[in-house]
Amino acid sequence: MPEQKNYHLKCTGAALDTVNKHTEDQDITLFGSCFCPFVQRVWCAAEYLQIPYKPSCFAAANLTTYTDEVDPYKKPADLLEVSPKGLVPGLKLHKYTPPRGLNESTVILEYMEDLAANTTKRSLLPADPYARALVRLQCDHISRSLVPAFYRFLQAQEESAQIENGKEFRAAIESLVALFERTEKEIVQGGGAAGVGEQRALGVGLGLWLEGGDLNLTDAMVAPWIFRASNVLKHYRAFELPTGPKFEAWIDRLFAHPAFKATCSTEELYIDSYERYAQNRPNTSQVANAINSGKPLP
Ligand SMILES: N[C@@H](CCC(=O)N[C@@H](CS)C(=O)NCC(=O)O)C(=O)O
Incomplete structure (x- = not known):
């Protein structure tokens, strides 16, 4: 029987280049995983809206480089803090003390849209x-x-x-x-x-x-x-x-x-x-x- 394939934990290609371009701490940490379509939704919106974010690698929280991606199936504590079901995507919002979390891709999309309206002035929606x-x-x-x-x-x-x-x-x-x-x-x-x-x-x-x-x-x-x-x-x-x-x-x-x-x-x-x-x-x-x-x- 051919060997079973498993999910990847690290982006490749253009996605990896993008992760490597976002190594600085930001107000927003984006908990993600390389294969997840719900993550890709909010990730491409963050790129489009030009919202600063840092992708997070919580599967190895002590890593200093962020080229690795997260393993949502392992449910590390720092993911559960921002996403109660342990699902990615999740956001950690560092502008609050203590930091706050936000989960659900559709809610995060709307949050980013609202944030951009006050900051980068970019939008994913028509005005009417x-x-x-x-x-x-x-x-x-x-x-x-x-x-x-x-x-x-x-x-x-x-x-x-x-x-x-x-x-x-x-x-x-x-x-x-x-x-x-x-x-x-x-x-x-x-x-x-x-x-x-x-x-x-x-x-x-x-x-x-x-x-x-x-x-x-x-x-x-x-x-x-x-x-x-x-x-x-x-x-x-x-x-x-x-x-x-x-x-x-x-x-x-x-x-x-x-x-x-x-x-x-x-x-x-x-x-x-x-x-x-x-x-x-x-x-x-x-x-x-x-x-x-x-x-x-x-
Ligand atoms: N309704 C959630 C779904 C997110 C979701 O299912 N993410 C998957 C990865 S594609 C996950 O974290 N799975 C972990 C698990 O099943 O335990 C959203 O829209 O954000």
């Missing part, structure tokens, strides 16, 4: 309340449907379940595209824009779906799973992402975006780290257990 609500609808769909569908598909062992769950994951991507189209229609095309300049202005904060757009909250929320669909699901489930010029252009912009690219390790790291999900090994993770028992994700 209705447009913001449409972006949040997209994010809600990602949390509720697309992310669980990814794990159901990857963990399915029976061929019939793999076919069924593959369809479910594809449908979740298609529903996200439908929400993109709705947003584009209602905000950019329905705004009575007088010309290209005005259309561009209306598109600010609507993300990379729009040509000439920039990374937004939805992109950060979903990019890690779309990326893992392109390598992990392709490798283990022969999955192919949808095709078509608009979808492919979005994927190209997403994967090439400097803030996202800076948080990507090399493909092998993901393939290795997800073998345990693809084989649905017992006690792979809290997420895997939730999927197997039909419970909501932790």
Whole structure:
């Protein structure tokens, strides 16, 4: 029997370069792990919003270099202090005495957005309340449907379940595209824009779906799973992402975006780290257990 692969503990490629660029102490310590998509969400948002942070290596708290990544499965005390379930990502906020913690990737994303509004003045959201609500609808769909569908598909062992769950994951991507189209229609095309300049202005904060757009909250929320669909699901489930010029252009912009690219390790790291999900090994993770028992994700 071939040797089983295990998850990696150290970033590779561009992600490792990024870790090495952030060795100074900052107000924010980001507890992460190299393979975790929930971490990559907030990591690429921190890069985009230009929020200073120091990545943390809590698996070996006495390490003075931060090139290693964290092992969330070992649940070291300093992770549990900021994230009660011992899940990454977690933030330690040193501006408070004593320092405070924050967990949950979606909450951390909103926190960073609010922080940036007062500091770097960068943003992942449009200004208009209705447009913001449409972006949040997209994010809600990602949390509720697309992310669980990814794990159901990857963990399915029976061929019939793999076919069924593959369809479910594809449908979740298609529903996200439908929400993109709705947003584009209602905000950019329905705004009575007088010309290209005005259309561009209306598109600010609507993300990379729009040509000439920039990374937004939805992109950060979903990019890690779309990326893992392109390598992990392709490798283990022969999955192919949808095709078509608009979808492919979005994927190209997403994967090439400097803030996202800076948080990507090399493909092998993901393939290795997800073998345990693809084989649905017992006690792979809290997420895997939730999927197997039909419970909501932790
Ligand atoms: N709802 C959490 C989920 C985070 C999560 O599941 N992280 C995984 C790594 S990808 C983890 O820390 N797993 C540790 C475990 O399962 O014990 C969030 O959005 O932050």
